[in-house]
Amino acid sequence: MIFTSVEFLIFLPLVFLAYWFVFQKNLKFQNAFILLASYVFYGWWDWRFLGLIIASSVVDYWCGLKIVSSKKLEVSDEESLNPTHNLPLTTYISWFKNPKFYLTLSLVFNLGLLGFFKYFNFFIDSATDLLTLLGFQAHSGTLNIILPVGISFYTFQTLSYTIDVYRGKMKPTQAPVAFFAYVSFFPQLVAGPIERASHLLPQFFKKREFDYQQGSDGMKLILWGFFKKVVIADNCALVVNPIFDNYQSASGIELIIGAVLFAFQIYGDFSGYSDIAIGTAKLFGFDLMTNFRTPYFSRDIAEFWRRWHISLSTWFRDYVYIPLGGSQVSKAKAIRNIFIVFLVSGFWHGANWTFIAWGGIHATMFIPLFIFGKNRTFLNSGRHLIPNFGEVFQIMFTFFLVTVAWVFFRSSNITEAIDYLTGVFNQPFFPKSFAFFPYDLRGALILFLVLDWLGRGEATRPLNFVAYQKPLIRYSFYYSLIGLIFWMGGQENQFIYFQF
Structure with a gap:
């Protein structure tokens, strides 16, 4: 459903009236209604792709709980010091008690969905072009894949939840309806802002009263x-x-x-x-x-990036740039980190070399400011x-x-x-x-x-x-x-x- 469509102009007041006049007294009913409205909003485009957002919600809700409840893998000193000894089955089972396993599962699932629907054909075409350039005969095996609306936004939104739970910055929620509503919240579901769980999710647990x-x-x-x-x-x-x-x-x-x-x-x-x-x-x-x-x-360009698509640029800052070491490393590595973030940011926008070039151009314009300490002027x-x-x-x-x-x-x-x-x-x-x-x-x-x-x-x-x-x-x-x-x-x- 598009904001500027007639359907939305009918949908919004109906949801607004029901939300405040029917479900106002019960927070759980309000959240459930928001969830239902969000699924109707998204399903209006193509109801078949609701399965993806529901699957992403289920996986990350479960992973958040398991990250906290699981125990870290522990291998005894005797086993680790005996190279000829085969690790027992219990050791492999203990992987499932390692919180990193569930974080990895969340990353692989969400980025796997994003990679398949958004980048599969790009990688196939790029590999085909490379092989042809090297003199090999290659035929493209692309698929007729429909890109689900908003997948780049809600996958990053759910990932912020599991990553923050793993880092201990927030506790996992045990309210699935509230979590599913957070992931699919219809105003920002399709094109952002990319909300952090630490900011938006707690709002689903607070009593809401209409404020003029x-x-x-x-x-x-x-x-x-x-x-x-x-x-x-x-x-x-x-x-x-x-x-x-x-x-x-x-x-x-x-x-x-x-x-x-x-x-x-x-x-x-x-x-x-x-x-x-x-x-x-x-x-x-x-x-x-x-x-x-x-x-x-x-x-300057640095100020531009503090003002443009703030939810995405800060997401890459907190979950890519800082984990790579940010600016708290050598100058050369910091420049490398900047390039990585800008190139990944460009690639996030689309499966085309033009977007990567766009990110590279901005990195090239930003780095001189960083080198001379002018990026925060x-x-x-x-x-x-x-x-x-x-x-x-x-x-x-x-x-x-x-x-x-x-x-x-x-x-x-x-x-x-x-x-x-x-x-x-x-x-x-x-x-x-x-x-x-x-x-x-x-x-x-x-x-x-x-x-x-x-x-x-x-x-x-x-x-x-x-x-x-x-x-x-x-x-x-x-x-x-x-x-x-x-x-x-x-x-x-x-x-x-x-x-x-």
Whole structure:
């Protein structure tokens, strides 16, 4: 079910009313209802894939319990010192008393599902291409595999649970309904934010009562998210898609505009989803983590990554970068760790070398800041209304670097991305007409940038700057956004991150 669909606009109020007016007095019934609603929400796309999310929930719920209850493998000194002695059967059985076994089982199961559905054909094609390059005759054996929506998100979400239980950072839950509801929580199930069990799961055990302010903030976030998706992202797509599909015949200006508008398309699309998800969760008494903090106003690449897809970047930081040693190792190993995290982050986005290249480009831009100790220069969002010339230059240069990398992200292959970028200089620079870039979209982008700038630092309340105005001004503003959504909407486009 898509947030911008008619089905969701019917589904949400029905679930909201039943949640607060039918099940409000019983927390367990509320959780069970959330679980049922989440399965309906996900099954609306294809009910057959519900089996995957249920299987992942069952495995990780059981592994969490077994990690704590199991005993570590112990081999006697006599057996370990006797190389000719065969280990008895009891030793092999004791593996099942080792908490690491259940952590490994969770990792293998979840990453195995993700690897098969998302990367099987990629590895087969890559191996075939390599063998052909080496002179061997090879035939591709790819399968017609459908990628389950949201699998990259909910597998990482469940893994955070078993890893944190193994590390002793949280106790395993013995309430299967609450755990299953945590894994499948419908507002953020399909495209995040990727919630940690330590943050979201405890909220399923707290009594929830409707709070007007929280509900009001949720509705504003939903409105802001719809504006980003329907007005900005979907209308940018109408310009971006023809340019990227026919980049060989586009002028230099068209190629530049296409790249810039794709930057706004993916930001409006993905952050719009996150805003709707966070806002919807607030309507049900839940707080989700912030996923974006006006990333295009970043002053360097390091700040960009503190503001872009925060739930994923912090996930890789805590579960990949730090376990590898983080920055608490030699400079060379720290640089290696940075490269690994960025490459894995790129590969997480899709089974294509373009995503790996995208991650490598960002690593290459980030590492000089790390080497010279400049990667933590900009830790505050900047509260002054008018930036100085230096900040404007830093913001524009960072946006330029990010936009160049987005070309690789958007292109079908690396050759196409390079041809697209070189086409800016090799093809006629000026187009015959600028009709491809509508005036209403230009105005909407200017409004978006102004609103995003005014709302920086208020990620969970981006429209807060108007909240204290007089009612006439406040409601005129809200209804103007609604009017723009209806005026410039109408083309229902799937969210970009559904494919990840």
